[in-house]
Amino acid sequence: SQTIHQWPATLVQPVGSPLSLECTVEGTSNPNLYWYRQAAGRGLQLLFYSVGIGQISSEVPQNLSASRPQDRQFILSSKKLLLSDSGFYLCAWYHTGREGRYEQYFGPGTRLTVT
Amino acid sequence: GENVEQHPSTLSVQEGDSAVIKCTYSDSASNYFPWYKQELGKGPQLIIDIRSNVGEKKDQRIAVTLNKTAKHFSLHITETQPEDSAVYFCAATRGGSQGNLIFGKGTKLSVKP
Numbered sequence: 001s002q003t004i005h006q007w008p009a010t011l012v013q014p015v016g017s018p019l020s021l022e023c024t025v026e027g028t029s030n031p032n033l034y035w036y037r038q039a040a041g042r043g044l045q046l047l048f049y050s051v052g053i054g055q056i057s058s059e060v061p062q063n064l065s066a067s068r069p070q071d072r073q074f075i076l077s078s079k080k081l082l083l084s085d086s087g088f089y090l091c092a093w094y095h096t097g098r099e100g101r102y103e104q105y106f107g108p109g110t111r112l113t114v115t
Numbered sequence: 116g117e118n119v120e121q122h123p124s125t126l127s128v129q130e131g132d133s134a135v136i137k138c139t140y141s142d143s144a145s146n147y148f149p150w151y152k153q154e155l156g157k158g159p160q161l162i163i164d165i166r167s168n169v170g171e172k173k174d175q176r177i178a179v180t181l182n183k184t185a186k187h188f189s190l191h192i193t194e195t196q197p198e199d200s201a202v203y204f205c206a207a208t209r210g211g212s213q214g215n216l217i218f219g220k221g222t223k224l225s226v227k228p
Contacts, residue, residue, distance in 0.1 A: 042220060042221075043204065043218050043219060043220035043221050044159070044204065044218040046215070046216075049215065090158050090159070092158075103149075103161060103164075104149065104161070104216060105161065106151075106158035106159045106160070107158050108157060108158050109156075109157065109158045111156070
């Protein structure tokens with residue numbers, strides 16, 4: 001079965017420090033991968049998605065970047081964190097399931113607090 | 116641009132009652148509509164979905180209906196239980212971008228015992 005991992009689970013970082021969040025997927029190959037951010041009490045904002053190694057599409061211009069160095073690895077980065085970067089970061093992968101269902105599954109998330 | 120509106124933002128029901136959450140979407144090319152349940156501190160979990168060629172789908176106490184003409188879809192939970200308490204998100208595919216979903220802002224459901 002497929003499994004998606006994210007780490008760390010929680011992170012507290014000062015303003016201006018760098019960021020690296022990692023997501024890995026097991027049990028599938030060539031998945032579409034996604035990074036979402038969820039601010040407190042709000043919905044899911046798509047940040048980046050990737051359809052393959054080295055292929056990144058950005059949905060929202062900001063001080064974050066994403067990379068996909070391996071087929072099942074997706075990394076979210078920042079050179080200098082802002083207070084507004086605080087939130088719950090979710091990685092997801094997409095699978096075309098039975099009957100053409102576009103099944104998107106989420107990881108457990110990383111809670112980032114920028115102080 | 117494409118948008119998904121979700122109502123209500125909060126919903127409180129007594130255990131055993133039914134709960135209904137409604138969404139509308141703007142992209143007429145959307146053809147897949149999943150619903151997610153998110154418990155506190157966890158990632159959203161896919162609970163049910165429906166494709167555009169189907170009007171209704173049921174899975175035990177959960178059902179989803181779709182009206183493509185009106186661009187409405189709804190989640191129905193019957194015989195609610197305290198463990199149904201969570202935030203529920205609806206979503207719709209973004210036109211021809213398979214797998215790219217537009218999410219509603221969520222509904223916080225509280226089931227009182």
